[in-house]
Amino acid sequence: MAVKLSNVSKKYGKEFSLKNVSLTFETGKIYGLLGPNGSGKSTTLKMIAGLVYPNSGKVEVGNEEVSRKISKNVAYLTELDMFYPGFTVANMVDYYATQFTDFDSVKAEELLKEMKLEREKKIKQLSKGTRGRLKLVLALSRNAPVLLLDEPFSGLDPMVRDSIVKSLLSYINFDLQTMIIATHEIDEIEPLLDEAIVIFHGNIIGQKNVEELREEEGLSVLDWFKDTAKNMEAKMNG
Amino acid sequence: MTKEFQASKPIYIQIADHLSSQIVRGEIRPGEKLPSVREMAIVSGVNPNTVQRTYSEMERMGIVETKRGQGTFVTQNEEIVDSLKTQLQREIIDRFVQSMRGLGLSEEDITEGLKQYLRGEQDGR
Numbered sequence: 001m002a003v004k005l006s007n008v009s010k011k012y013g014k015e016f017s018l019k020n021v022s023l024t025f026e027t028g029k030i031y032g033l034l035g036p037n038g039s040g041k042s043t044t045l046k047m048i049a050g051l052v053y054p055n056s057g058k059v060e061v062g063n064e065e066v067s068r069k070i071s072k073n074v075a076y077l078t079e080l081d082m083f084y085p086g087f088t089v090a091n092m093v094d095y096y097a098t099q100f101t102d103f104d105s106v107k108a109e110e111l112l113k114e115m116k117l118e119r120e121k122k123i124k125q126l127s128k129g130t131r132g133r134l135k136l137v138l139a140l141s142r143n144a145p146v147l148l149l150d151e152p153f154s155g156l157d158p159m160v161r162d163s164i165v166k167s168l169l170s171y172i173n174f175d176l177q178t179m180i181i182a183t184h185e186i187d188e189i190e191p192l193l194d195e196a197i198v199i200f201h202g203n204i205i206g207q208k209n210v211e212e213l214r215e216e217e218g219l220s221v222l223d224w225f226k227d228t229a230k231n232m233e234a235k236m237n238g
Numbered sequence: 239m240t241k242e243f244q245a246s247k248p249i250y251i252q253i254a255d256h257l258s259s260q261i262v263r264g265e266i267r268p269g270e271k272l273p274s275v276r277e278m279a280i281v282s283g284v285n286p287n288t289v290q291r292t293y294s295e296m297e298r299m300g301i302v303e304t305k306r307g308q309g310t311f312v313t314q315n316e317e318i319v320d321s322l323k324t325q326l327q328r329e330i331i332d333r334f335v336q337s338m339r340g341l342g343l344s345e346e347d348i349t350e351g352l353k354q355y356l357r358g359e360q361d362g363r
Contacts, residue, residue, distance in 0.1 A: 028287075029287070030285055162283065165283045166280050166283065169276070169279050169280045169283070169284075169285075169286070170276075170280055174286060174287075190243075191243060191249055191282070191283055191284040191285065191288070192283070192284065192285050193285060194285055194287055210249075210285075211248045211249060211250060211288065211291070214245075214246065214247060214248040214249070215248045218246040218247075219245070219246065220245035220246065222245070223245060
């Protein structure tokens with residue numbers, strides 16, 4: 001399902017978190033939303049998820065203007081912990097199944113196995129990395145047309161990252177789903193991406209097709225990101 | 239086994255190069271079926287659209303053929319495999335010679351250096 005932001009601005013107090021942002025995300029593609037901490041990545045995802053509203057401009061998922069109810073079409077992996085510590089892994093999966101009609105319990109079981117999560121373990125007994133894997137299981141088990149992942153790799157070791165990349169590839173439905181990954185860990189996800197978007201102080205300062213970037217400019221996403229960010233810094237200081 | 243990719247070269251080409259050398263070495267036989275786009279994407283840890291592009295590019299070069307509903311197969315045409323081998327060989331020599339010239343070595347130096355190296359490699363066994 002396509003996602004569209006048109007001239008979106010969001011202020012927290014006097015500070016702009018997003019400034020007149022327009023973006024389109026197409027079905028069947030994986031997007032990387034890249035930027036340093038505090039650049040507006042999370043705000044963008046929260047707006048698509050209907051958790052934050054813009055001060056001006058319009059956010060649409062499918063052809064529907066986003067409200068709280070958009071959670072029916074949008075699966076959102078937050079960077080925060082959102083678990084009840086007393087729940088077991090199995091409780092959490094069951095809870096999710098009651099909240100979302102598109103929750104696929106068969107897929108959830110497969111993912112639990114792949115991510116080596118034990119059903120009977122209590123959330124409070126899990127390490128940060130294990131909780132990160134559980135969040136991913138819950139997000140990927142939904143057959144939602146839009147998948148938003150906010151820093152899915154934070155706190156995970158390299159081996160786990162590899163297996164997560166594989167799970168992402170195995171479980172996305174490229175005919176129906178759009179995936180947006182916000183991260184500052186660019187190296188990990190570069191080969192996964194169709195398009196990379198650089199966001200800096202609430203401004204979109206670049207959007208590129210990853211393979212075209214390599215083909216036409218001989219740059220990896222990381223190289224390009226560094227160049228773009230450096231130019232931006234120079235402009236702001238000059 | 240997620241592969242590491244070079245920064246400056248398109249990923250679809252790097253995958254095509256890898257498959258081509260496997261075909262030339264005979265690790266993938268003429269007529270053999272390649273993994274599906276999805277399988278290949280998962281094994282390499284890359285976007286399926288990238289693998290799709292790899293397969294299209296290799297099809298354009300005549301190295302593989304896509305049969306509707308069946309998948310992608312390595313060509314049975316040995317001439318194509320042979321010319322692929324020649325081409326890969328040329329590319330490697332090209333890079334080698336470029337780097338040697340970059341060091342300011344003459345044609346004689348290069349051939350002599352190579353001969354010595356190969357001899358040394360034999361003696362080493």
